Amino acid sequence: xxxxxxxxxxxxxxxxxxxxxxxxxxxxxxxxxxxxxxxxxxxxxxxxxxxxxxxxxxxxxxxxxxxxxxxxxxxxxxxxxxxxxxxxxxxxxxxxxxxxxxxxxxxxxxxxxxxxxxxxxxxxxxxxxxxxxxxxxxxxxxxxxxxxxxxxxxxxxxxxxxxxxxxxxxxxxxxxxxxxxxxxxxxxxxxxxxxxxxxxxxxxxxxxxxxxxxxxxxxxxxxxxxxxxxxxxxxxxxxxxxxxxxxxxxxxxxxxxxxxxxx
Numbered sequence: 001x002x003x004x005x006x007x008x009x010x011x012x013x014x015x016x017x018x019x020x021x022x023x024x025x026x027x028x029x030x031x032x033x034x035x036x037x038x039x040x041x042x043x044x045x046x047x048x049x050x051x052x053x054x055x056x057x058x059x060x061x062x063x064x065x066x067x068x069x070x071x072x073x074x075x076x077x078x079x080x081x082x083x084x085x086x087x088x089x090x091x092x093x094x095x096x097x098x099x100x101x102x103x104x105x106x107x108x109x110x111x112x113x114x115x116x117x118x119x120x121x122x123x124x125x126x127x128x129x130x131x132x133x134x135x136x137x138x139x140x141x142x143x144x145x146x147x148x149x150x151x152x153x154x155x156x157x158x159x160x161x162x163x164x165x166x167x168x169x170x171x172x173x174x175x176x177x178x179x180x181x182x183x184x185x186x187x188x189x190x191x192x193x194x195x196x197x198x199x200x201x202x203x204x205x206x207x208x209x210x211x212x213x214x215x216x217x218x219x220x221x222x223x224x225x226x227x228x229x230x231x232x233x234x235x236x237x238x239x240x241x242x243x244x245x246x247x248x249x250x251x252x253x254x255x256x257x258x259x260x261x262x263x
Contacts, residue, residue, distance in 0.1 A: 202234065
């Protein structure tokens with residue numbers, strides 16, 4: 001009787017090992033989405049092998065315990081069941097440890113590109129000027145404490161008849177990253193002769209606004225000039241009025257470059 005049981009156990013184990021290649025092929029086909037990732041495919045196949053081996057060991061244990069019961073009917077049934085439960089717990093624990101990734105296999109953290117540095121959008125006031133027959137005012141301006149100047153109309157001091165000018169001392173670089181760079185200022189005027197606002201761009205003077213003879217306004221108005229064409233370049237600002245006969249009036253207040261102008 002014992003030899004017969006041993007024979008059937010041997011046949012059962014051999015049958016399971018013959019099925020192992022077919023089981024592994026089936027496992028490989030169950031992961032079509034990872035065909036391009038060799039490491040993932042190997043990991044899943046390894047897990048499949050472990051599962052298969054655990055199943056074979058479980059079946060073998062079942063056959064062995066069955067043989068014990070057949071050969072020795074005096075073995076209590078509850079002892080057989082307890083042995084099976086303990087073996088199942090051991091198999092489950094072994095599979096969990098196998099499936100858990102090793103510490104060295106922790107996925108590498110993907111770090112994105114560094115955040116772009118924010119562009120400074122603070123307005124740049126222009127306060128320092130080289131003045132020829134202009135004077136600084138401390139009161140009577142549209143915006144207090146923002147820089148205010150008035151053209152000096154004392155023509156008796158201007159016998160050489162040169163143009164009356166106010167030129168910014170320090171150039172301002174127009175950053176290419178500025179969204180809407182503008183030159184902005186407040187002024188009021190009463191021109192007897194022509195006047196204009198100029199920009200010096202990389203050493204060359206460019207007129208951005210002409211005022212006609214006898215053009216006048218008695219109230220403060222805001223002027224805005226688009227500087228997008230000068231991105232990446234340095235600009236100098238100049239206010240110029242024809243000097244003879246010097247009877248014009250011109251007040252200028254709060255001159256600044258605004259990186260992102262919004263009306």
